[in-house]
Amino acid sequence: MTRVPGQQPARDAAAADSPGAAGSGTEEDLRALFGQSTAVFASLAGPAHMLEAANAAFFAAIGGVERARTGVPLGRLMPELAAQGFLALLDRVYRTGRPHTGRDVRVVLGEGERAREAFFDLTYEPRLDVGGNVMGVRVLGVETTQVKHAQRLTAEHRVLLEQIARQARLPEALEGMARAIEELAPGEVLVSVLLADADGRRLRHGAAPSLPDFYNQAIDGIATGEGVGSCGTAAHRRERVIVTDIAADPFWEDFRDLAERAGVAACWSTPILARDGALLGTFAMYHRRPRAPQDADLALARVFADTAALAIERHRAEQAEQAAEAREKAARDDLAFLLDVSTALTSDLDAAQTLRRLAECCVPKLAPLCAVDVVEAGRVRRIAAAAPGQGQRDLLASHIPVYDAADDAVSRVLSSGLSEVARRTPTGPGPWHDLGVTGYVCIPLTDRGSAFGAVTLLSTGEHALDGHTVALAEELARRAAAAVRNARQYTHRVTLARDLQAGLLLPELPEVPGADVAAYYQPAGEGLDIGGDFYDVFPLDDGRWAFLLGDVCGRGAVAATTTALVRHTARAVAPLLTGPEDVVKAVNRALVNRPGGHGNGFVTLVYGQLTPASDGLDVELVRAGHTVPLHLDAQHRAHAVDASGSLLGITPDARVRPHRLRLRPHESLLLYTDGITESRDADGEQFGERRLAEALTGTRPRPAAHHVIDALTQAVHRFTGGHEVDDDQAVLVLTAT
Numbered sequence: 001m002t003r004v005p006g007q008q009p010a011r012d013a014a015a016a017d018s019p020g021a022a023g024s025g026t027e028e029d030l031r032a033l034f035g036q037s038t039a040v041f042a043s044l045a046g047p048a049h050m051l052e053a054a055n056a057a058f059f060a061a062i063g064g065v066e067r068a069r070t071g072v073p074l075g076r077l078m079p080e081l082a083a084q085g086f087l088a089l090l091d092r093v094y095r096t097g098r099p100h101t102g103r104d105v106r107v108v109l110g111e112g113e114r115a116r117e118a119f120f121d122l123t124y125e126p127r128l129d130v131g132g133n134v135m136g137v138r139v140l141g142v143e144t145t146q147v148k149h150a151q152r153l154t155a156e157h158r159v160l161l162e163q164i165a166r167q168a169r170l171p172e173a174l175e176g177m178a179r180a181i182e183e184l185a186p187g188e189v190l191v192s193v194l195l196a197d198a199d200g201r202r203l204r205h206g207a208a209p210s211l212p213d214f215y216n217q218a219i220d221g222i223a224t225g226e227g228v229g230s231c232g233t234a235a236h237r238r239e240r241v242i243v244t245d246i247a248a249d250p251f252w253e254d255f256r257d258l259a260e261r262a263g264v265a266a267c268w269s270t271p272i273l274a275r276d277g278a279l280l281g282t283f284a285m286y287h288r289r290p291r292a293p294q295d296a297d298l299a300l301a302r303v304f305a306d307t308a309a310l311a312i313e314r315h316r317a318e319q320a321e322q323a324a325e326a327r328e329k330a331a332r333d334d335l336a337f338l339l340d341v342s343t344a345l346t347s348d349l350d351a352a353q354t355l356r357r358l359a360e361c362c363v364p365k366l367a368p369l370c371a372v373d374v375v376e377a378g379r380v381r382r383i384a385a386a387a388p389g390q391g392q393r394d395l396l397a398s399h400i401p402v403y404d405a406a407d408d409a410v411s412r413v414l415s416s417g418l419s420e421v422a423r424r425t426p427t428g429p430g431p432w433h434d435l436g437v438t439g440y441v442c443i444p445l446t447d448r449g450s451a452f453g454a455v456t457l458l459s460t461g462e463h464a465l466d467g468h469t470v471a472l473a474e475e476l477a478r479r480a481a482a483a484v485r486n487a488r489q490y491t492h493r494v495t496l497a498r499d500l501q502a503g504l505l506l507p508e509l510p511e512v513p514g515a516d517v518a519a520y521y522q523p524a525g526e527g528l529d530i531g532g533d534f535y536d537v538f539p540l541d542d543g544r545w546a547f548l549l550g551d552v553c554g555r556g557a558v559a560a561t562t563t564a565l566v567r568h569t570a571r572a573v574a575p576l577l578t579g580p581e582d583v584v585k586a587v588n589r590a591l592v593n594r595p596g597g598h599g600n601g602f603v604t605l606v607y608g609q610l611t612p613a614s615d616g617l618d619v620e621l622v623r624a625g626h627t628v629p630l631h632l633d634a635q636h637r638a639h640a641v642d643a644s645g646s647l648l649g650i651t652p653d654a655r656v657r658p659h660r661l662r663l664r665p666h667e668s669l670l671l672y673t674d675g676i677t678e679s680r681d682a683d684g685e686q687f688g689e690r691r692l693a694e695a696l697t698g699t700r701p702r703p704a705a706h707h708v709i710d711a712l713t714q715a716v717h718r719f720t721g722g723h724e725v726d727d728d729q730a731v732l733v734l735t736a737t
Helices: 022-034 056-062 086-096 145-165 170-184 213-219 229-237 256-262 295-345 351-362 390-398 409-416 467-492 496-501 557-573 580-592 688-697 705-720
Strands: 040-045 050-054 100-109 116-128 133-143 190-196 202-207 241-243 266-273 279-287 369-376 379-386 420-422 437-447 450-460 515-522 533-539 545-552 603-613 616-624 630-632 638-640 659-663 668-672 729-736
Touching (some): 040 056, 040 116, 086 100, 086 116, 170 190, 170 295, 202 213, 202 229, 202 279, 295 351, 351 450, 369 390, 369 437, 409 450, 437 467, 450 467, 533 557, 533 729, 545 729, 557 603, 580 603, 616 729, 638 688, 659 729, 668 688, 668 705, 688 705, 705 729
Antiparallel strands (some): 040 050, 040 133, 116 133, 190 202, 241 266, 266 279, 369 450, 420 437, 515 729, 545 603, 603 616, 668 729
């Protein structure tokens, strides 16, 4: 028995633990306080630290029923404490009489396979008799193992969130999560994460670092549905599914043998859901023995299922962004290709050269081999062939399709006017074997609905002609057909037909739903030289219609080339871009990038798109340095549509601003070139914008489009006195019907 220095004796030692003694009362109070508590309490006596009393929490913490004994030294009851320094610490408290407190003290309880790591906040106090002498040590403590685990869980969770924030690869994040849970979860647990397909019908392997490979491979791609194991059912129900005994659960009937081979006996699966409720996957916790989850297990599953959802959603967002970027890049590449080819096809006005350039542009961008055939004097003539080598080119050029042969693809396409696609060699005779042809697409070249030729793309080896390639080829065929038509018109006509071949005028205006369209074109002089005024109206894929009217600086062949570039560029890019502003900017890029020999003059342009509506036409247009369009309303008032915009073909950055308006029934939009307003009378005075507006307001009530043009041209004719005009005149009128 040790005497505490400075302590005054009050009773003898024999009375220290007798009923009614102060020491005995204290012990009883402590036993009452901690007897039903989760805190641990133990009372030790003498230098051997004999365990006199302890609460149930103490015995549960040190090993349960097998160690629930008193009257034995603590070192004999818990021999593992000696090596960890706890008995020496008790000796010091007993010897000095000074208490000791420890926070988050790590203790390994038990030995061998049953050993477990635990953490406690512990206080060691000397037990004193009434005389102040140390008669033992009292141990008070609170187990902090769960708190410690929670701290580790929080740290691991933070690491996972940091991985997600720094955009770690999804497999890396999921495997890190699985390993963290397997380390933190009480008892042995095997974690698996399955990822849902986009349609949510199947689950794919995501991460399962501790499950055997054969098991992961077997469940990769399982369906989501009722009774398809724990994970398939959880994914189907969108709620947690707990299977405590795989051997007896009907959900596992089809997978029971597989689970037995993998050595798993219980599986708790939690669905991983996106913020909008969409299925992202499942989070499963497997156990080696049948087991039901505790609240801590379920909380752990919820936390990490939500974390997995963040990682998967971020991964899907990245994939969507990458796919969008890929599509955007593909669209830019397609646009650049179309612009380049359109420029090449319209670089001169020779029909045969245009078709040869068409074949050259298609190889190898669209296919390894290309041939172009045309009908001349009732016979088919191969006018162009392109291939990687001269021998292949000569072999392909030497083959002439038979015009009226039913087993010849070119013949069928010329007859039907429809494209033909096949993943096989063409039918009929040909050098297909020598060229190694494995598939083809044959596309008609049409003029006013009649096929005058065909372009054939041939694949070889592993090359395949997909839908994207076919669409590009058909677009090129349309561009080429237009270019050939223009070239042929140029060859046969010297006057106004020259303007037509360059795309200045449409052969006939199309019928636009909800609109009455009329146009007027008058070349300067006798029309022997090619002017720079042009207009166009063409449909877009989504029910909208595009229209344009413009003026190229200068006259002659260079002006025609620029005009064709503008018009064909607009037609090529309009179906691929969203609005007039983007189309005009694309036209400007094409103009700025013209070869040096194709001129460098500027272009003025009004380009717009109209959409039929229930009460008129919705119009969005861009004015690029052109004369101001006029809006003639139902009250015969003319309003300037003053959308600002710079000239095209001067600088790479065109400054334009879209303008929107609604044409209600019987209202008109007038586009015109400066040849109208700059017409002069005998004294040299210009017709001007005021007379233009007066001519419009003087039309009959509810005028049709051609009535507006008639009123305007008659007013100009009267003003000039019938004199010959010195500048081209072009007018386009759109009237809502």
